Amino acid sequence: MLELPNSGLKLASTFFFPQKFSFIRSISKMSSSETAVFGHSNPDTDAIASAIVYATFLNRMGVKAKPYRLADVNNETTFVLHEANVEQPDFVGDLPDGTEVALVDHNESQQSVQNIKKLKITRVVDHHKLGDLTTSSPIFIRMEPVGCTGTILAKLFRENDLDIDKSTARLLVSSILSDTLHFRSTTTSDDDRKLLDYLTPIAEIKDVKDYALKMFEAKSDISNMSPDKILKLDYKIFPFDNEKWAIGVIETTNPKHALDRKQELLDEINKEKKESQLNGLLFSVIDILKETNLTFAVSDRENEILKEVFNADVKDNVADLGNRISRKKQIVPDLEAYLNERRAMHDK
Numbered sequence: 001m002l003e004l005p006n007s008g009l010k011l012a013s014t015f016f017f018p019q020k021f022s023f024i025r026s027i028s029k030m031s032s033s034e035t036a037v038f039g040h041s042n043p044d045t046d047a048i049a050s051a052i053v054y055a056t057f058l059n060r061m062g063v064k065a066k067p068y069r070l071a072d073v074n075n076e077t078t079f080v081l082h083e084a085n086v087e088q089p090d091f092v093g094d095l096p097d098g099t100e101v102a103l104v105d106h107n108e109s110q111q112s113v114q115n116i117k118k119l120k121i122t123r124v125v126d127h128h129k130l131g132d133l134t135t136s137s138p139i140f141i142r143m144e145p146v147g148c149t150g151t152i153l154a155k156l157f158r159e160n161d162l163d164i165d166k167s168t169a170r171l172l173v174s175s176i177l178s179d180t181l182h183f184r185s186t187t188t189s190d191d192d193r194k195l196l197d198y199l200t201p202i203a204e205i206k207d208v209k210d211y212a213l214k215m216f217e218a219k220s221d222i223s224n225m226s227p228d229k230i231l232k233l234d235y236k237i238f239p240f241d242n243e244k245w246a247i248g249v250i251e252t253t254n255p256k257h258a259l260d261r262k263q264e265l266l267d268e269i270n271k272e273k274k275e276s277q278l279n280g281l282l283f284s285v286i287d288i289l290k291e292t293n294l295t296f297a298v299s300d301r302e303n304e305i306l307k308e309v310f311n312a313d314v315k316d317n318v319a320d321l322g323n324r325i326s327r328k329k330q331i332v333p334d335l336e337a338y339l340n341e342r343r344a345m346h347d348k
């Protein structure tokens with residue numbers, strides 16, 4: 001109730017609970033444990049920044065919380081953490097059964113810690129499609145179809161009259177720029193634009209365009225990375241109805257770095273497909289500046305599907321997906337609909 005989005009409702013809660021903060025404190029006393037806050041595996045900047053910022057938010061609201069990361073941070077995130085003068089969160093693999101957790105920037109078991117189904121999810125803040133997870137008790141959920149989780153977190157701070165410090169503002173600005181590719185992605189909403197304008201002065205970033213470019217250049221440096229690391233940079237598994245697919249993405253200001261390593265990457269895709277028993281694996285090289293998508297796929301079936309679903313030109317295991325630069329909005333929904341339709345035809 002205290003985190004409701006609408007300011008009218010917030011006023012109502014203040015009215016009914018005039019001693020709002022002592023009320024929250026008494027809730028936190030009831031739970032002895034600390035809430036573990038984390039974003040998805042193969043974390044991007046939004047996953048890491050949101051975990052840090054949401055843990056800060058919860059602590060400010062009197063709920064003890066600590067951020068974690070599920071894997072190494074990427075080069076863009078390293079740059080962002082340095083700019084925000086924040087340490088990276090501690091790594092966590094599995095958590096003890098029953099641990100209270102808050103999920104940010106994801107809500108699907110496949111993208112979470114291994115034993116997520118044995119943990120006690122108490123909160124979710126996310127901007128992805130609703131996934132498979134369920135809970136045994138009521139929880140706080142805040143999901144909105146905006147460009148990044150950071151945007152929703154900025155709203156939570158403002159709705160609860162919490163001031164945002166410079167470091168937090170830098171993390172939030174970076175989340176917005178990273179997930180929306182500085183408003184190039186179709187996932188961008190008006191709220192992302194408005195909150196970026198609001199946060200930039202607090203973050204003391206003078207030239208946002210220049211800052212975004214520096215982030216993207218940091219992300220584009222893959223010179224010292226093994227092919228498996230490149231494939232998993234931003235990699236998500238999608239358990240569609242009867243098929244398990246994975247889609248990896250590399251967002252870069254210089255696609256040549258990845259295209260030059262095509263053969264190693266195709267070998268790695270083959271290996272990963274077998275090891276993880278995937279029906280399909282796509283790896284998209286997204287040119288952030290030109291807004292184009294070249295997608296690697298190893299099998300004839302995947303390439304046929306890319307042709308049919310996206311009307312793509314496919315040559316030597318590389319499909320030209322045009323300007324589809326958002327996996328969330330421009331790849332997954334059409335692919336899932338196509339696979340479901342085929343299954344339905346097959347079942348008849």
Ligand SMILES: [Mn+2]
Nearest residue numbers: 046105148149
């Ligand atoms: Mn995100």
